[in-house]
Amino acid sequence: MEQLLRNIFDNNIFVFTVTAILPLIWIVPYALVAIWLERKISAHMQDRLGPMRTGGWHGWSQTIADMLKLLQKEDIVPAAADKILFNLAPYIIFIAAYAAYAAIPFSSAYIGADINVGIFYIIAVTSLAVVGILMGGWASNNKWSLFGAMRAAAQIVSYEIPSVLAVLAVVMIAGTLSLQEINNLQTGWFWNWYVFQKFPFIFVAFIIYFIAALAEVNRVPFDIPEAESELVAGYVTEYSGMKFAMFMFAEFVNMFAVSAIAATLFFGGWNSPFGDFLGGPIWGVFWFLSKGMVLVSIQMWLRWTLPRLRVDQLMYVSWKVLTPFAFACVIAVGLWMML
Amino acid sequence: MTDIFETSIKTSTGKALRREEMVINMGPQHPSTHGVLRLEVVADGEIVIDVIPHIGYLHRCFEKHAENMTGYQQVVPYVDRMDYCAAMNMDFGYVLAVEKLLGIQVPERVEYIRVIMAELQRVASHLIAAGTYGLDIGAFTPFLYMFRERERILDLFEMTCGARLLYNYMWVGGVSHDLPPGFIDKAKDFCQYFKPKIKEYNDLLSYNEIFIKRTANVGVLPGDVAIAYGCSGPVLRGSGVDFDLRRDDPYSVYHKFDWKPEIGKGEMGAVGDCWDRYIVRIREMIQSINIVEQALNQIPEGDVATAIPKRIRPNAGDVYVRTESARGELGFYVISDGTAKPFRIKARSPSFVNLSVIPEISRGGMIADLVAIAGSLDIVLGEVDR
Numbered sequence: 001m002e003q004l005l006r007n008i009f010d011n012n013i014f015v016f017t018v019t020a021i022l023p024l025i026w027i028v029p030y031a032l033v034a035i036w037l038e039r040k041i042s043a044h045m046q047d048r049l050g051p052m053r054t055g056g057w058h059g060w061s062q063t064i065a066d067m068l069k070l071l072q073k074e075d076i077v078p079a080a081a082d083k084i085l086f087n088l089a090p091y092i093i094f095i096a097a098y099a100a101y102a103a104i105p106f107s108s109a110y111i112g113a114d115i116n117v118g119i120f121y122i123i124a125v126t127s128l129a130v131v132g133i134l135m136g137g138w139a140s141n142n143k144w145s146l147f148g149a150m151r152a153a154a155q156i157v158s159y160e161i162p163s164v165l166a167v168l169a170v171v172m173i174a175g176t177l178s179l180q181e182i183n184n185l186q187t188g189w190f191w192n193w194y195v196f197q198k199f200p201f202i203f204v205a206f207i208i209y210f211i212a213a214l215a216e217v218n219r220v221p222f223d224i225p226e227a228e229s230e231l232v233a234g235y236v237t238e239y240s241g242m243k244f245a246m247f248m249f250a251e252f253v254n255m256f257a258v259s260a261i262a263a264t265l266f267f268g269g270w271n272s273p274f275g276d277f278l279g280g281p282i283w284g285v286f287w288f289l290s291k292g293m294v295l296v297s298i299q300m301w302l303r304w305t306l307p308r309l310r311v312d313q314l315m316y317v318s319w320k321v322l323t324p325f326a327f328a329c330v331i332a333v334g335l336w337m338m339l
Numbered sequence: 340m341t342d343i344f345e346t347s348i349k350t351s352t353g354k355a356l357r358r359e360e361m362v363i364n365m366g367p368q369h370p371s372t373h374g375v376l377r378l379e380v381v382a383d384g385e386i387v388i389d390v391i392p393h394i395g396y397l398h399r400c401f402e403k404h405a406e407n408m409t410g411y412q413q414v415v416p417y418v419d420r421m422d423y424c425a426a427m428n429m430d431f432g433y434v435l436a437v438e439k440l441l442g443i444q445v446p447e448r449v450e451y452i453r454v455i456m457a458e459l460q461r462v463a464s465h466l467i468a469a470g471t472y473g474l475d476i477g478a479f480t481p482f483l484y485m486f487r488e489r490e491r492i493l494d495l496f497e498m499t500c501g502a503r504l505l506y507n508y509m510w511v512g513g514v515s516h517d518l519p520p521g522f523i524d525k526a527k528d529f530c531q532y533f534k535p536k537i538k539e540y541n542d543l544l545s546y547n548e549i550f551i552k553r554t555a556n557v558g559v560l561p562g563d564v565a566i567a568y569g570c571s572g573p574v575l576r577g578s579g580v581d582f583d584l585r586r587d588d589p590y591s592v593y594h595k596f597d598w599k600p601e602i603g604k605g606e607m608g609a610v611g612d613c614w615d616r617y618i619v620r621i622r623e624m625i626q627s628i629n630i631v632e633q634a635l636n637q638i639p640e641g642d643v644a645t646a647i648p649k650r651i652r653p654n655a656g657d658v659y660v661r662t663e664s665a666r667g668e669l670g671f672y673v674i675s676d677g678t679a680k681p682f683r684i685k686a687r688s689p690s691f692v693n694l695s696v697i698p699e700i701s702r703g704g705m706i707a708d709l710v711a712i713a714g715s716l717d718i719v720l721g722e723v724d725r
Contacts, residue, residue: 042479042480045480046479046480046483047484048483143361143363144363147385220477221477223477224707230371230707230710231706232369232370304479304480305478305480305543306477306478306547306549307473307476307477307478307544307547307550307553308476308477308478308549308553309549309552310552310705310707310708311385311705311707312385312705313552313553
């Protein structure tokens with residue numbers, strides 16, 4: 001018996017499977033809560049109530065009900081669609097979003113894979129979403145979907161540059177690409193967080209990263225790939241039922257992923273803001289998730305406040321505003337470190 | 340425009356790539372065509388090369404229906420349904436035309452009530468226009484803020500005549516109900532409540548940097564082009580042409596109030612761009628509220644039903660009356676052959692005329708600009724198609 005258990009637990013495949021599934025324990029409830037929260041936040045910002053009935057208290061189970069509804073819906077594939085690509089696209093987008101969680105440190109004791117090029121891996125693997133979006137847009141055989149996919153590809157590729165440069169500024173100070181290492185270097189009180197280091201350059205880098213991240217996850221004011229008043233729904237126009245839900249799920253997973261990366265790089269990740277107060281691996285999870293959720297809330301706040309940019313203005317912001325400023329930050333941090 | 344299609348691009352194997360324009364249908368089921376408008380867009384990628392509006396999806400034969408009613412009064416509910424966002428303004432134009440045909444003078448209290456209702460309706464209509472315009476540009480929240488205020492106006496209408504959208508309130512020779520007790524105080528309260536809200540809209544939307552970027556210098560409609568196309572209302576005034584029928588061809592009691600039309604000045608870009616058309620509506624709401632306040636203070640006592648004719652049978656003849664509806668010059672041409680039924684009614688609807696300018700001003704812009712332009716023209720398809 002002991003031998004059997006040892007065989008199971010020493011087996012690498014078992015360990016890999018468990019560590020791969022663990023983030024889902026957070027992501028699934030998070031997505032359910034975040035979708036409900038977004039509806040409630042938007043409702044209260046807009047002087048209405050939002051969901052109030054389902055489940056009793058402030059419609060808390062609205063998302064669960066919606067999910068059950070979407071599961072029961074007929075899965076419509078347009079007759080002229082490229083069926084293989086059409087069916088594959090939502091899963092590729094979700095995989096791209098989920099794969100990032102492998103290298104995100106949830107606490108000092110838990111990280112899916114503490115690879116020494118963690119942040120590099122995350123940036124690389126999240127780019128995979130472009131492939132999924134293009135596949136979905138092309139396979140739908142709908143002009144609006146294609147418009148959305150083309151816009152999304154251009155946008156995500158463009159905004160990766162300022163976001164990578166902003167990350168680079170932090171990596172230069174830390175001297176490592178491992179996110180767990182970067183967290184360890186920010187231990188202590190909140191003034192040890194990188195966002196307050198080399199002031200104001202890393203702070204500017206954070207702003208650049210956050211704006212670029214908004215664009216990478218297609219949130220307002222950069223939601224032009226799915227701009228519902230222009231492109232109906234962009235690349236998700238033809239999707240229905242559970243496949244649509246996968247797109248939605250991936251969007252919220254992505255929102256938290258970029259927030260988590262921002263929290264890790266700039267806000268100390270799982271470190272308590274107050275030195276050893278409520279420190280340790282268990283509270284670390286709490287601090288990490290709280291920081292991530294604050295940034296997610298800011299994304300929602302912007303979503304319901306700002307209008308949308310036009311596609312050329314979006315490119316202008318990326319190439320002519322964010323990228324030069326990000327370069328300036330990198331150079332300034334470099335010069336500061338040489339002093 | 341054509342040269343980019345003439346230069347052929349060669350692939351690595353030396354084969355010429357074919358390039359062509361894409362024809363894409365915007366509507367009739369599209370979120371930002373404000374109803375069932377279909378725009379056939381010829382596009383080169385994101386650039387709009389040509390736009391052809393197709394209308395008629397909401398055609399309900401209003402003019403033919405009007406000839407088959409049992410009388411002039413029965414046309415009013417149909418007129419309501421033309422511009423369902425500004426039904427009071429529609430009624431106003433129609434009843435004025437029939438009254439002119441009959442040669443009846445309505446009591447002064449009726450005139451004041453009509454002006455109050457028409458101006459409140461104008462505010463409600465501009466709230467929808469500005470709110471949905473924010474929606475077109477991607478801002479959700481202003482839309483619901485503006486609907487919150489519109490709700491108060493609809494409450495006032497409901498209090499007066501029981502209906503919230505299609506009122507059948509203005510009758511030939513009078514109005515269906517006198518103002519209920521407490522209406523004047525409530526309306527004054529609303530005016531006081533509404534004025535500071537304009538600042539809220541301006542902070543949230545009008546002077547938002549992104550909003551200005553999206554609307555300034557987009558869809559520029561010069562004044563002479565606007566006149567050539569016969570545009571009217573906020574679209575014409577947005578192009579810097581100072582023309583408002585309430586002042587230039589006064590009807591009812593508009594000459595008794597102190598107000599001025601708002602015109603576009605090109606503050607954020609060229610005169611006559613989308614931002615100008617938008618801000619004209621926002622500023623007109625303030626003017627309308629001023630008119631309502633003055634009318635509420637001056638309104639005389641009296642009976643509203645004295646001039647309502649028992650039987651409407653005008654002498655043979657024809658009449659054309661034009662009024663300033665929320666969307667521009669609304670004209671009714673009514674021909675009577677001496678019977679109780681109108682022989683012919685022709686409506687000159689402002690949205691229809693304003694819509695005709697879309698191909699002119701959206702060529703060379705982007706798909707997103709087309710949405711911004713269509714929203715800034717503020718068309719109501721019920722009135723375009725009738």
